[in-house]
Amino acid sequence: MGRKNKLQKFQDLKAYPNVIENPEYESNQLFINEDVEIDLSENWAQIHFGNDKPVILELACGRGEYTLQLGRYFPEKNFIGIDVKGARIWQGATIALDENLSNVAFLRSRIEKLGIYFRKGDISEIWITFPDPFLNPTQAKHRLTSPHFLEIYKQIMVPNGIINLKTDDDLLFAYTLKVVESDPHINLLYAENDIYSKPLIDPTLEFKTYYEGMHLEEGKKIKYVKFQLKD
Template sequence: MSRKKLVRFKENEENPNVIQDGKEIFETIKGNWNETQFQNENPIVVELACGRGEFTVGLGRVFRDQNFIGVDIKGSRIWKGSSTATAEGIHNVAFLRTQIEQLDKFFATGEISELWITFPDPFPRDGDEKRRLTSPRFLEMYKPLLKTGGTVHFKTDNTGLFDYSLELFQSREDINLIGFTHDFYQSEWKDDHFGIQTRYEKMFSEKGEKIKYLKLQFKN
């Protein structure tokens, strides 16, 4: 392991906005994010596969009356968002280092107000469908964690993953598909995100890839 990674991992261990294995809070945070981590009752917004945390931190800058949690397994990536939030004094942002498959071990029923799935791995092979973050397996996990009326946002550059997800969502009776677009920056929603982009989104956009976006709610 490189010295740079060792330094970053050490800083993650010391930074209170990183919740990871080895910290006492890692075992007790479920159902207690507002009280223990944020010390407020503001809504909780979670970004899955947050990478370097650009989007999580960006949302935290804009919406100081909400709490934002980026989830990723890569400690060296989380370090970037964690360090940025610390340097800027953004106290409504935190990062959870865990596999997304374990999400329900860290959030209680109805604890999440909004969920963002931003540029996840598309896992294009048919045999990898269950690994897609928009697959039925994951939807069943997200559903109870969201508050009634909670919104799921999904952004990707990958047409195959987007079409797969859209077809799946449209086929489910428990989903209310609020809207979708195959060209986000030419859509009615483009200003809702305040120009906040992830590193991958910038890269794909510069290559001329159209960004796909949709939002949905689970029916009661």
């Protein structure tokens, strides 16, 4: 893939047909393909992929390993990896282009803005892979499974949409279970605090991200929670 510095990667992203960017936090504008602005009043995800297949998001996707692996495994579904860091997204977007993965795209934006970019029913499933755990209790609302974020996800998902969390972090695992179990509008489908200690309930759990690889090397246990936002 060659060595490129951050500025070269940012330049590449502007021309990549599989990367949509929100370059300025203060504005909600999204751009693709050398500054072509996306019309937010349209179902742009559908227009982007040119089909009616389900759209699945990976939040905090980093280099996009999970998005890529899901995209290869499920050619009948569309995947969008979302992260705020362009140099990380560049890795996944470059591989997706090299492999002609037409069902994979990346959105460089803050996750807080998903309610602006998608409409109710646009998203069928969400994966949250190794997000920052925000250990300080005063920062709990920044955790991607906090009630604040679940409300945003509810705004854009199909009825009874599924959310998957993979984490190495004990506190985030326990916190997520507490949030899920204390909300009568959420169905807990599965929770396991050491997924590799037994046969995997789903082959896609075998997929690994960059951070998961690091956590496994450190001997950490990988946790998984799957739940459903009831409508």
